[in-house]
Amino acid sequence: MAYAAAAALAGCAAPSQAGAGRPAGGCPTPGITEDEVRLGMLLPDSGNAESLFSPFRAGVDARLGVANAAGGVHGRQVRYDWEDDGSEPERNLVGAGALVNRPVFAILESTSVASGSAAFLHSQGIPVLGTSLEDPWTRYDNMFSYSNLLGHTGAVSTYGDFVVEHGGQRAVMVVTQFSRTSQDFAEVLTASLRARGIPVVATVDATAPVNFGALGRQIKESGADVMVGAVTGGAFGQAVLAALGAQANLKVILSPTGYDQRLLDTFKQIIAGVYLVVDFTPFEADRPAHKGFLTAMARYAPETRPANQQAALSGWISADMLLRGLQAAGTCPTREGFIKALRAVRGYTADGLLPQPIDFRADFGKLTRCLSFVQVAPDGKRFDLVDPLPRCGEEVPR
Structure with a gap:
């Protein structure tokens, strides 16, 4: 109608x-x-x-x-x-x-x-x-x-490749239940992790308002050593805060959103060490x-x-x-x-500004395989480049 x-x-x-x-x-x-x-x-x-x-x-x-x-x-x-x-x-x-x-x-x-x-x-x-x-x-x-x-079929291994390289073994996925995009992105991230032998052992909801105690317990009790977000940077920052409060034993914390100085200004050292993904050449490359x-x-x-x-x-x-x-x-x-x-x-x-050249005809409908990773510095005030830049994975089933 x-x-x-x-x-x-x-x-x-x-x-x-x-x-x-x-x-x-x-x-x-x-x-x-x-x-x-x-x-x-x-x-x-x-x-x-x-x-x-x-x-x-x-x-x-x-x-x-x-x-x-x-x-x-x-x-x-x-x-x-x-x-x-x-x-x-x-x-x-x-x-x-x-x-x-x-x-x-x-x-x-x-x-x-x-x-x-x-x-x-x-x-x-x-x-x-x-x-x-x-x-x-x-x-x-x-x-x-x-x-x-995001696409209607398939995923890329780039996220999973990164997590494996950094020692991750079991993941918890952070979503928001009211966003279709969040749910779809979680499926893509899950497929990427699964293709590299990393199971998603739990999915937690970070829809505001967040109950930090309950969310933290869910993350810790999942037994995951990896936390991956399919939510906005602010929501993921709150999930990190909840996980820290529960003393969850996380080795890799990764978010495809949140590459923004405002996130650092809000959470500061709380998100120190967090990895973020961008689909362009990061500003730190200058x-x-x-x-x-x-x-x-x-x-x-x-x-x-x-x-x-x-x-x-x-x-x-x-x-x-x-x-x-x-x-x-x-x-x-x-x-x-x-x-x-x-x-x-x-x-x-x-x-x-883009990490790889685009052919608008040949690349139409394909998922982006080459992504750049940055990490929040120990003082929480800046992003540091993570080499190599970019990292290119391969298409995997979804």
């Missing part, structure tokens, strides 16, 4: 911004005018995923700011309207319908509920670029991400592209502090991919032409 309503809105309601749909001379593509490319953005500005994804917008602002200051793309400034999906699939679909109706040329998206609008946006032929945390990103050819951590990102953030998104946040860099890379596609699509881009042009791009690294 919601899908049909959004489709109807996209087909017959009037644009909400004067001039937004005025076609350029000889270029009647929705969202393209003589002097502007109008985009949409979907992200949670409220709900339980807000803190995880909200910095994405700042990264987009920084990358588009740099591009527009240099003259835009083919002489057009690139701007966007945005909708809050409230961390809910239904609101994600409604927001997508509103953006398509304005109209917009493409959509930038960072959320855990992209599945709400994925089928609708695919049916409309709308390019979507952003953060992939659900399987639609590996199924619909209009959706582009620089990394796929590449020229990192410096460019931080300079742009200071100029175009100064309100975002600290600037070196994972979600903000995701926004920067997603916007960079979009700009690359617009450039390749020519002076009168169509949505179909954009998708075709970006799929043809090979060797994409976001100027060195």
Whole structure:
């Protein structure tokens, strides 16, 4: 019902911004005018995923700011309207319908509920670029991400390889029962560990509010020497605190989320020694592209502090991919032409921010095998690189 309503809105309601749909001379593509490319953005500005994804917008602002200051793309400034999906699939679909109706040329998206609008946006032929945390990103050819951590089948051994190398033998998995993404990610992590002979002997729930005593006892009584998280960095930090309070004998503590200075500021030495995983080259590598990102953030998104946040860099890379596609699509881009042009791009690294080059056609639908690991320093004030950088595993059954 919601899908049909959004489709109807996209087909017959009037644009909400004067001039937004005025076609350029000889270029009647929705969202393209003589002097502007109008985009949409979907992200949670409220709900339980807000803190995880909200910095994405700042990264987009920084990358588009740099591009527009240099003259835009083919002489057009690139701007966007945005909708809050409230961390809910239904609101994600409604927001997508509103953006398509304005109209917009493409959509930038960072959320855990992209599945709400994925089928609708695919049916409309709308390019979507952003953060992939659900399987639609590996199924619909209009959706582009620089990394796929979740897919409808399979997993990668990278997590399990790391845990084995660091002496882990039995794992406890931390999830939140109200997040489908958390549950799916736990399945991927479990498959990775199992493929390397590490059983997940217990699953514990870190949904707020956390009962630290009960959670700590569950972790300790599991007999696990490895704790792996499929939750936000803040929730995982609370699980670490609970485990320490119960004196659980953990040898390896690993989280695919939480690479953020704010996590260190909150938990400090409590999370010393914790390993975190990122799907890009960590800031501690200090590449020229990192410096460019931080300079742009200071100029175009100064309100975002600290600037070196994972979600903000995701926004920067997603916007960079979009700009690359617009450039390749020519002076009168169509949505179909954009998708075709970006799929043809090979060797994409976001100027060195990605650990491995991407072939947008050959790599479509594949899970990311090469990941970077960092460790919280003993004083809890910084992240240290864990060599080698990156580590590349292999596909394993899920």
